[in-house]
Amino acid sequence: MKKFNIFLTSLILFTGFVYCEILYNKVENIPADKSVIYVYRIKSFIGCIVAFDVDIGTEPIGKLYQGRYISYITTPGTVKIWVKTPKEDISSIVIEAKPGDVYFVRCIPTFGEPVLELVTKEEGYKEISKYRPISGTEVGNKYIVGFGIGVPYGGVGFNFEFCFGHFSFGVGFGRLITQIGWSIGGRLHMFSFKHSFKSVNPRISFFYGTVGIIEKKPYWPIEFTEYETVTGTGLGVGVGMKFSKFIGGNLDIMFLNPNWPANVQVVDTGIKISAGINYFF
Numbered sequence: 001m002k003k004f005n006i007f008l009t010s011l012i013l014f015t016g017f018v019y020c021e022i023l024y025n026k027v028e029n030i031p032a033d034k035s036v037i038y039v040y041r042i043k044s045f046i047g048c049i050v051a052f053d054v055d056i057g058t059e060p061i062g063k064l065y066q067g068r069y070i071s072y073i074t075t076p077g078t079v080k081i082w083v084k085t086p087k088e089d090i091s092s093i094v095i096e097a098k099p100g101d102v103y104f105v106r107c108i109p110t111f112g113e114p115v116l117e118l119v120t121k122e123e124g125y126k127e128i129s130k131y132r133p134i135s136g137t138e139v140g141n142k143y144i145v146g147f148g149i150g151v152p153y154g155g156v157g158f159n160f161e162f163c164f165g166h167f168s169f170g171v172g173f174g175r176l177i178t179q180i181g182w183s184i185g186g187r188l189h190m191f192s193f194k195h196s197f198k199s200v201n202p203r204i205s206f207f208y209g210t211v212g213i214i215e216k217k218p219y220w221p222i223e224f225t226e227y228e229t230v231t232g233t234g235l236g237v238g239v240g241m242k243f244s245k246f247i248g249g250n251l252d253i254m255f256l257n258p259n260w261p262a263n264v265q266v267v268d269t270g271i272k273i274s275a276g277i278n279y280f281f
Helices: 002-021 121-128
Strands: 035-041 052-056 059-064 068-074 077-084 090-097 102-108 115-119 143-150 155-164 167-176 179-189 199-216 226-242 247-258 271-280
Touching (some): 035 059, 115 121, 226 271
Antiparallel strands (some): 052 077, 077 090, 179 199
């Protein structure tokens, strides 16, 4: 019960902090030699559950769901923006960007090619003030492969995650002393504070699998220690980080609930740290 109360308090504080930042986050202090482009997708029933791929020039910059936006800092000049639907319907718009200026491109879903419109600053600011930025897991990545330590990695091992919107689902396999560990679960990625390839993304995690190990003391005539794994659940709060387009890391506080056998004396607190290095693709 004490572990649950600690987790619940952390979750409330964590969610409150995230909620204060979840809506429109204006790009401040625009460099004099750069331009800022916002691409936002209006809310609509048409294609409401799918994401559109957004490219600026030849660079993929994100996946855009309804009621969401992407902010992008670019070099002034001729900038071409592409938006593609899952059915391969493609639209584009060209902007002549000037240094220190801000531009807003509205994306309107249709049953074919999406409509792209360049709108005024006043109209753009008004509309996206009600929208949310894309999250770190939506910035051009569908899969994450990680190496680390903790429950999501089955002890010390590897983890593979599939990303979908704010969610990722994964499995992990590793080594826990002499035993094989495993895990299966998912994460809710709450928010990305920097809306580019370099991002910090708070999240909540839930995993089921190997969460503990029992040491069996040797007895005559056996002269070596035996170990036995214990399964259970793990709830966590933490952050995922992206250091570049493909490389990142993560750090989580995990609150474990092992299914200990009745005859085992437990001295563990059940609170552990999980950390790892990730490759995004």
